[in-house]
Amino acid sequence: MTFPKxxxxxxxxxxxxMLTTALTFGATLAPSPAQAQSGVYYRATLEQPVERRTEIxxxxxxxxxxxxxxxxxxxxxxxxxCERLAREFGPVASFSVAGTALEGxxxxxxxxESA
Numbered sequence: 001m002t003f004p005k006x007x008x009x010x011x012x013x014x015x016x017x018m019l020t021t022a023l024t025f026g027a028t029l030a031p032s033p034a035q036a037q038s039g040v041y042y043r044a045t046l047e048q049p050v051e052r053r054t055e056i057x058x059x060x061x062x063x064x065x066x067x068x069x070x071x072x073x074x075x076x077x078x079x080x081x082c083e084r085l086a087r088e089f090g091p092v093a094s095f096s097v098a099g100t101a102l103e104g105x106x107x108x109x110x111x112x113e114s115a
Contacts, residue, residue: 041098042071042081047091057084064089078102082110 042060045067052065058081060074069089074081078097086092092110095102102110 039072040070041073042069042078042085042095044069044071044082044085044095045093046089047093050089053089055088057081057088062088067093079106079109082106086110086112 042062044064046064046069047067049066050064052063054061054063056062057071058074058076060071060081062069062071062085069085071081071085076084078095079102082092082095082102085095091112092107095107095110101107
C-alpha cells in the first residue's frame, strides 16, 4: 500500500530529515567537557573581549570567546604562538602553556613591549 505524495507530507519528511541530520552532526562535532579540557594546551586571557571565533595558528586550533582563548598544541615555540594569537585576536594579558604561565621577556614580546 502506498501513501499519496502530498507537498505537505513531503515537506514534513524533509524537515524531520534535516533536523535529524543537524542534531547528529551537532552531537558528533561538539566536544564533551572532558574532551574539550583534555585538548587544551594553550590558554590565553585577552585584554579586550572578542566574538566567538576559531582560528588555526601555527598548526594549533584556537577558540576564543570573550576574553578567553584555548588552543591545541601548535608547531612553533610558545612565544611565537602567543605573538600570532595577539595579532589575530588583540592584546594578550596572560598566556600559559600546558599550565605554565609565560613570563618575563617572552610575555613582554608577545604583548609587544620592549623588555
